[in-house]
Amino acid sequence: MSNTNAKLINQLRALVLLTQTEEQVARTRISQARTDAVRRELTQNADNAAARTLEITDQLRALGGVPDVVTPAIGRLSAVLKATFEQVAPFEEALFTDLQLEHQLLDRATYLKVLADHAGETEVRKLAEKLVEAHSATVEWLTVVLAEEAMGGPVALVPTPVQKVAGGVARAVNAPVRFWANTVNNAVDTVRQAGEETSDRFSAVTDRAAALSDAVRESLTAGRGATLRRAEQVADREGNRDAAQAARSAREELGHVSSDELPIQDYDSLTVNEAVKRAKSLTKPRDIRVVIAYEEAHKNRAGVISALQTQLASLAKEAVGVQS
Structure with a gap:
């Protein structure tokens, strides 16, 4: 067996494994x-990935290579492990690992x-x-999905409940509370560093912190929508535009x-057809996100x-x- 033929066989074997993983990942998605x-x-x-696995295996046999009977099982296991471990990571990180897999498939196909x-x-x-054509298209699709996420989404894929906690939605839901908590903490820390613990300024800040803590407790028992709307109103009344915007975004x-x-x-x-027509006129990702969430x-x-x-x-x- 020539060195080039051996390289072809090795690459085909690797592609079988990676393509099997790709298929299982697609099915989990x-x-x-x-x-x-x-x-x-x-x-x-x-x-299509399953069909490509068969085509790659056929070429492997045609070159005198013996398909590894363990490979499909390893591919499925890899996909299962990937799906399991990504649950504790933000959604965008799961997409990046999908993209990494597709880039490896594309690069190996180009090398092949x-x-x-x-030869x-x-x-x-x-x-x-x-x-090369198939994986180039998938790389492009995943790149667009990631761009959708970066623009505020919602993306073509929906995060699992665990990923929501790990990533984007949790950040949005908690934004108003986190903003207020950080504001209070920073204010208290600044006052303490200035040695003004006994001043009226420090008393005012700590009183505000206590009031905000009560508001947070109320938010845990009230409806999310009503709570966020109330937080927005309070922030608007107090002239805190950043906090008001955070509540509105949530x-x-x-x-x-x-x-x-x-x-x-x-x-x-609007009817479905009318809503579809109007949807095409939206040019801001935020506007699209708001309408999708409402719909x-x-x-x-x-x-x-x-x-x-x-x-x-x-x-x-674009x-x-x-x-x-």
Whole structure:
């Protein structure tokens, strides 16, 4: 066996393992799809990965290589471990590991193509070109999904409950309380460092801290929407625009807004087709996020959510320089 042939076989074996992992990851993502369209796309991706596994195995055999019977099991195990460990990480980190896997598949497919060219293995070269095209598309898709997340989402995939706690949604929900807590802590620390513990300024700050602690306790027993709205009103009254905005953003993230707060007028009276048409006019990720959250919380019309998601994806593609 020539050195080049041995390299081809080694790369094909590695690609079988990674492609098997890719398939299982895609299947775990199906349950996280935000829309039916994304769910269908992920299902097709998983099926395509399974088909690619068979094609790679056929080429491996054609070159005289023996497929590793353990490889599929390892691929599935890798996907299971990945899905398990990513639960304690923020959602964007899970997407980055997906992207890392696709980049490795793309890079190995590119390397395989060059090896096949050098060895004169036409069929392997054709397979490598097919793999390069498939993984390039997936890399682009994941890059856009990450851009959607960076722009404030919501993304095509929905974080699991544990990931929500670890990442974005928890940050949004806790933003007002965390802002107030940090404000009080910083104020107290500043006063203490200045040696003013006994001054009226320190008394005022500590009294405020106690009052805010009571407000936090109330927020734990009241409805989230009402609590956040109350926090926004209090912050507005006290002239604290940052805290008011944090509370409003949290309400928007949870869909706790009224129809007259939406960036689309008379939203509740719109039919599906009318809402879809208006969705295409939105140019700010924040506006799209607000409407999606409201739609999911109140009407949950799949066609409208899909249209809003498509509009957000278009903005994300523009942000990362991906051609539509």
